[in-house]
Amino acid sequence: MTAASGAIPLSHLRLPLVLFLTFLAVTMFTAVINSPHRDEVSEFYLGSRKLSPLKYGMAMCGDYISAATLLGSTGLVCLTGYDGLLYLVGTAIGWIMVLLLIAEPLRNTGLFTLGDTVAQRMRDRQRPVRLAIGVCALIVSVLYLVAQLSASVALLAQFTGMPGSTARTLCVALVGLLVVFYVAVGGMPGTTFIQIAKTALLVAVVAVAVVLVLRHFAWSGGGLLDAAAANSGHGDAYLRPGLRFGASTTSKLDFLSLALSMALGVGGLPHIVMRLLSPGTAHQLRTSVLWTVGLVGAVCLAVGVLGLGTAAIVGTDTVKAGDSTGNSAVLLLAQSVGGSLLVAAFSCLVFATILSVAAGVTLAAASSLAHDVYAYGVRGGRVEGRQEVAVARVSAGAVGVVGMLIALLAWDWNAASLAFLAFAIAASSLVPTIFYTLFWPRFTAAGALWGLYGGLGCSLLLVVFSPFISSTPASVLPTAHFAWFPLQNPGIVSVPVGFLLGWLGTVLSPRSADVAGYREFEERCLTGAG
């Protein structure tokens, strides 16, 4: 062992660095070239509305597949077999809700953010509602951003061993600054391009790796499963439920809670919602989301194959020796089936993924800050376009800095847990409001406020008192003991609470809803007219 004690020798960092710098140069150049002209609000928030559905689909896939999926899920499948695979199904399944129920009505009634759609239902009280939506969207986005930034430290650790505080700070600051550059300069057009480039890279690299793995087993799925079970150290139990989530009833419920958050939360993630508003027609959007379902599904299946392949070819002992979380799995697999070239390709892909997802999230946070909180919440809608774009650019910087600071404090928190937390908060605060707004004629502003703040507060409260924060060795505060809520993921309680409070607030509010207005709104949901 040399001084560098990462899973992959440091000398292998040169090639990925060259690849990554090429990726950076191309995407930054495009971000500058495509930056919104004349500071048009709609161009900054939506970008071009005339791309092909395939490109929109690739952009949505690029926004969704994060480093947690690439590094974390491969490791989870490698280490826990069946349970990891079950988790991967959930990563893809949430998109069906987006396609079938949320995407088209949101696009047809929306403008730039979720707040624009909800405000149409409650025009006379749109200020507090927009503020609430902005607050929820900001919290979800910042959590997600922190998860991406800490993933960059995890990636660096694969090469250099656990980085010291200087290396860590440099890494987070560099990624953060790049992200702010993309968003502040490029707006939506710039970030769309980086998503498309990342998805193209993702599909190519993952396809090559899957082919190499399957060829290793003479194209036999049975052979792959046999070898995976044999080399996993668990034998037959590897392909049975229970390695990860089967320890107790609590851990089983925890997984159900996570599954619920994943299945419902996708449609509430602000950066996904923002993407949905971009295509020019409902038909284009539908075809785009169809592409996304195909791409995300295919990537999840491929990640499953890669995870099993790692267990079969590399063996779980080697994976765990480097890093007990399994984050190194995919790079070790690349090393053994494709040599340093594939390692370079994967490292570049993970860097690109971190950058692109962080950029998408920062853009969403900046637009809810500038549009919902500033332009409508604070100024009551009396803001000029130029001014709003300027505020959005500054907001991108502010969100980036806050994200970087939290990431530096929280770099050793589990990045995947932070991302799940974002899913759970989105599913319990924003998703109930989206559903009620689109489908419930009687929904009122009071219901929206109760649902948004109630769902947000409930999920945050449960997390504070969960084992994520205290009481276990892996917690943020391992020595403190106030975890009276046993589950890591609050979804199973907070999602029903969010829906219930939205309903209760509506029923108890003294004002009656504008049901006739809803008929008009619904027609717009369906046809996009008006």
Added chain:
Amino acid sequence: MNPYPRPPVHREPYGTPATAAPPPVDPRELRRLRLSFATPAAVGVVGGYLLLVLLSGFTPGLMATALWGRLTFGLALGLALFGALFLTAWRYHRHMRTRFDPLADALRAHRDRTGAERSKR
């Protein structure tokens, strides 16, 4: 001042204002067309996943039943869910294109027409 004469405005025959023309499609029918497919399909796929998670947690023996070689019942269900995801998405796209879009287009065209008439008066 506008130096050009106004183009002649097409007027409906007296007594039949444009807004009186009934929409060619009932919006409620459109909603039914969309949700009668989307709601059961979404509930089915997502419910199927949550059920799979529950079954895996509480009846691991059943899920470990070998079906064919290494393929267990649980793994087969997981793969089937991916199949259901792709199939549902594709069927929904086709349903909307063939059944929903023609009616929605007709209603939108009608609204644009009557909206334009209304703004002229």
